[in-house]
Amino acid sequence: MKTQISNPKALSLGLQHVLAMYAGAMLVPIIVGGALGLSSTQFAYLIAIDLSTCGLATLFQMWRNKYFGIGLPVVLGTSFVAVTPMITLGKEYGLTAIYGAIIVTGLFIILFAKYFSHILKLFPPVVTGTVVMIIGLSLIPTGVKNMAGGTSNPHFGSAQNLFLSLATLSIILVIHYFGKGFIRSIAVLIGIFAGTVLSSFMNPLNFTTVKDASWVHLPMPFYFGVPQFEIVPILTMLIVGIVIMIESTGAFLALGDITKQRLTSKDFERGYRAEGLAFLLGGIFNAFPYSTFAQNVGLVQMSGVKNRRITIAAGFILVFLGLVPKIAALATLIPTAVLGGATVVMFGMIVSSGIKMLTTVDFTNQSNLLIIAISISLGLGTTVVPELFSSLPSFIKTLFGDGIITGSLAAILLNLLISQKGKPVETAKDISLASQGGH
Known part of the structure; x- marks a missing residue:
């Protein structure tokens, strides 16, 4: 029996999801727009359309039908995997080539979603649990940096930033421990x-961004010009699309476990196709490639609220914020350290989900231990030392420069190569019996 949630509660919980992913959703257009030298007007459009498209992409994934939509409580946001490729391609080929490549990639994902959905056999519990753990572990350094104020903050690691982040973390834990019902579910908010x-008591909030933001900003197809279709940008973005689908697979599996839903290949097919539609939307309205946001997976786990109405509300809130930039700008008042204190909890919850999924794994098999050990080491290692693949060709760096992808691919390949071939680990009882038999 599904729990009924009132509209005000759904909006509150939806807003919590929006705030959880807001920093990430805003950061990508800021990085890309700044690197490509966009004007202030173009910058404003990019941020606004990004929020609206995040919302529409989320609603596509929520609208479970015969053709698309996985129907899990997911929130889609701009993919960080696409940041470096978009900047590189934009400088060499121009913005119109980027969006032509994103459109082609969206069509590719839509057409081939059925075939991607048959890779489920590559994800037994030892792989899924490891991948979900890697997703959480790879995000934790970002959360910790935000706790210190963000890497670009001149006061990085200051006592004030640490105090704010730890105070936010403490408030969330206190509410989660002592709170009940709805109050407990919005602990992060x-x-x-x-x-x-x-x-605000330490430093007055700066409302300049809010004052300068416009009240209404409508989406415009092909805002930066008619899309161009160049072979190198298309091939690069296809790699980005495949990488994003692998990331989303881990998020889908984690949410399936959290919500106690057994996902079929048909579910994944609809989920992938919805992400293809999100790509297509991003290309047409000159936004970004989109993927399932892992921090929102952690929020579902932490809040314990799994109702789809919540993420549907989040989708509509994002669309609204994109159309009304002045209101959207209010979220820029939240200090990075405060967001860090909140997100580090959610990233840790993703790790917990992965550990929970691994409890079904046979740990007497040495192969499983090796798969987990090597995959997590490579995934976390690449996250902490991203320059590991700096000397390799750009398309390989795109594929392996992300710790989540490196660790995930390692888990999948190792499972195919060595699974079931390892000898069981000798337990203390085994050793004792063997020694007795030798006397």
């Missing part, structure tokens, strides 16, 4: 709000 208010 309350923590972010309280942390921002606390910050």
Whole structure:
């Protein structure tokens, strides 16, 4: 029996999801727009259309029908995997070539979603649990950097930033421990709000961005010009699309486990096709490639609220914020340290989900231990030392420069190569019996 949630509660919980992913959703257009030298007008459009497209992409994934939509409580946001390729391609080929490549990739994912959905046999529990753990572990360094104020902050690691992040974290934990029902489910939202208010007593909030933002900003197809279709940008973006699908597979599997839903190849097919539609939308409206946001997976796990109405509300909120930039700009008042204190909890919850999934794995098999050990080492290692593949060709760096992808591919390949071939680990009882038999 599904729990009924009132509209006000659904909006509150949806807003919590929006705030959880807002920093990531805003950061990508800021990085790409700044690197490509966009004007202030173009910058404003890029941020606004990004929020609206995040919302529409989320609603596509929620609209479960015969053709697309996985129907899990997912929130889609701009993919960080696409940042470096978009900047590189934009400087060499121009913005119109980027969006032509994104459109082609979206069509590719839509057409081949059925075939990608048959890779489920590559994801037994030892792989799925490891991949989900890697997703969480790879995100934790970002959360910790945000706790210190963000890498670009001149006061990185200051006592004030650490105090704000730890205070936010403490508020969330206190509410989660002592709170009940709805209050407990919005612990992250309350923590972010309280942390921002606390910050205002230390440093007055700067409302300049809010004042400068416009009230209405409507989407425009092909805002940066008619898309161009160049072979190198298309091939690069196809690699990005495949990488994003692998990431989303881990997120789908984690949510399936959290919501106690057994996912079929048909579910994955619809999920992939919805992401292809999100790519297509991003290309047409000159936004970005989109993928399932892992921090929102952690939020579902932490809040314990799995109702799809929540993420549907989040989708509509994002669309609204994109259309009304002045309101969207209010979220820029939240200090990075406060967001860090909130997200580090959610990233840790993703790790916990992975550990939970691994409890069904046979740990007496040495092969399983090797798969987990090597995959996590490579995934986390690449995240901490991203320059590991710096001397390799750009398309290989795109594929392996992301710790989540490196670790995930390692888990999949190792499972295919060595699974079931390892000898069981000798337990203390085995050794004792063997020694007795030798006397």
